[in-house]
């Protein structure tokens with residue numbers, strides 16, 4: 001009870017805060033940054049460096065009501081075929097704009113539902129990627145998979161191209177919950193895909209679950225967790241459901257009075273943590289779990305964990321190239337997001353081969369704040385020695401931030417030598433603490449999702 005009071009006092013019950021998968025969050029991107037900078041930022045990626053590639057496939061056969069991803073439904077393959085040909089055009093143009101000597105450290109296909117592609121379309125897309133980008137020595141290839149739309153021939157194509165990690169969408173197995181979120185998917189179907197992937201030699205599986213969904217109870221969620229743990233994934237991402245119907249219109253199908261309240265959400269997040277730790281997983285950041293021999297657990301232990309648009313990663317590349325409608329690229333100089341609507345994206349690619357539109361050019365202080373927020377989100381702490389050494393020109397600014405944090409969060413942040421640490425009992429506050437140093441921080445109730 002004491003903990004609940006503490007969390008309440010620091011705003012956990014009212015705050016709506018960014019997930020901090022980037023700094024600044026994408027709602028602060030500005031028009032025109034892509035058009036002005038994309039050529040130059042691509043050309044100045046350091047020679048010989050590793051880049052990560054993200055490819056967005058926005059199409060789905062079904063449109064689940066809970067989903068806040070950038071997706072569009074399709075019943076036919078026609079728009080998908082046209083999209084893949086546009087993507088191949090973009091891949092070739094972007095590659096020409098980059099230095100010859102870069103290497104591809106990661107390739108991630110996300111969506112939407114990448115497995116909506118036919119084997120032939122997937123082979124065309126991956127053929128184009130591997131023709132243009134040479135993999136680095138520790139290259140990893142991952143794909144988001146909807147088990148209800150994952151034909152064995154398509155999975156075989158992914159395996160043939162060296163798929164290292166499949167990220168399988170589950171959310172919840174309870175039929176009442178599935179009905180309320182417009183997504184039906186049996187355990188048997190999910191297990192079949194997981195078994196198939198393992199038999200095909202895909203070395204690592206991740207499952208996505210959600211807590212905070214309508215009609216979820218401790219018992220039903222326990223059942224879902226146990227079913228998922230029985231499949232022994234290497235990683236789990238267990239997100240709090242973000243109910244943002246003003247951004248994702250289809251969420252109006254979900255009745256707000258059926259949603260668990262903040263106390264229940266907090267209980268679900270504790271429940272899942274207890275179950276995962278008991279099953280031998282390690283907690284990674286705010287919402288991921290990994291087996292001790294998984295590279296995410298190693299990165300967590302070494303303090304090299306990073307945060308990106310997919311959540312947590314052990315990828316250390318400083319350049320992310322986003323391809324496809326709405327995909328975001330990260331360069332040293334800032335962020336560039338491709339045109340969001342598929343038609344606008346295709347028009348731009350057909351015109352100039354590049355689709356960068358909104359974005360953000362980072363200023364000196366943004367690097368410092370972004371680094372501090374990433375460190376809080378990954379490690380629940382700040383290393384002052386590192387900050388002073390990395391940002392020697394901003395010592396006063398760092399001291400002001402730290403003094404402010406210690407003053408505003410006196411019961412939960414402690415200073416130990418050169419470290420500022422969040423007490424484990426208050427880990428649920430991390431997004432609120434990050435928000436405290438966010439220079440774009442505005443109304444805590446505006447446009448973002450619940451803090452837990």
Ligand SMILES: C[S@@+](CC[C@H](N)C(=O)[O-])C[C@H]1O[C@@H](n2cnc3c(N)ncnc32)[C@H](O)[C@@H]1O
Pocket residue numbers: 060066067068069110111112113114144145146147168169170171208209210239240241242243
């Ligand atoms: C692109 S989606 C899923 C991939 C695949 N199409 C599927 O359905 O399995 C990636 C993940 O985003 C998460 N996600 C989507 N909408 C969300 C929301 N409103 N709140 C939190 N997480 C969400 C889900 O866990 C989902 O598995």
Ligand code: SF4
Pocket residue numbers: 059060061062063064067068069071111112113146169183
């Ligand atoms: S959860 Fe997956 S299948 Fe459902 S709408 Fe979102 S991206 Fe499409």
